[in-house]
Amino acid sequence: MSTVTRPNHIGRKISRIRELKDMKQEALAIALGISQQAVSNIENSETVDEQKLIEIAKALDVTVEAIKNFSEEAVFNYFNNFYDNSQGSVGNHDGNHHCTFNPLDKLIESVEENKKLYERLLQAEKDKIEYLEKLLKGK
Known part of the structure; x- marks a missing residue:
């Protein structure tokens, strides 16, 4: 067949x-x-x-x-x-675009950066709560 x-x-x-x-x-x-x-x-x-x-x-x-x-x-x-x-078009401006990085790697980097920022924000909120609790105990 x-x-x-x-x-x-x-x-x-x-x-x-x-x-x-x-x-x-x-x-x-x-x-x-x-x-x-x-x-x-x-x-x-x-x-x-x-x-x-x-x-x-x-x-x-x-x-x-x-x-x-x-x-x-x-x-x-x-x-x-x-x-x-x-092939070889990196740096050439002929309309062909060839990524020199892995977009998925960039996405993972972005997620990791956002995670670190969130952790810092969370720590800042915890510090603020701790400070406010100290102020309340002082009264």
Whole structure:
């Protein structure tokens, strides 16, 4: 059994675009106002009528031509070229931005800093309460 898809299998192209957009069949079904089973049937169909294709393209936020001309090879070439072009772009102002830090590390640093600030604030409140209790005992 061959896993190669026919190049004109519109349903499979719709399925791959949906998957690349990290969208579940249920979400596409809701956007189209149909059942999840109907989306599954569309994705298993080799052809889709033009009006339905227009609705699907709108729901996937792509053009009808993007669906008709979709190919796995083109997607991989695009991302490979994007990755190749982004190498060495740090410091260049050509529109390609490449993070020189891990955003998750920055988030963790921020959480730790907030934790320390909270602890200092809590200690200041405890000191204030202790001071006020001393004043009350002195009267």
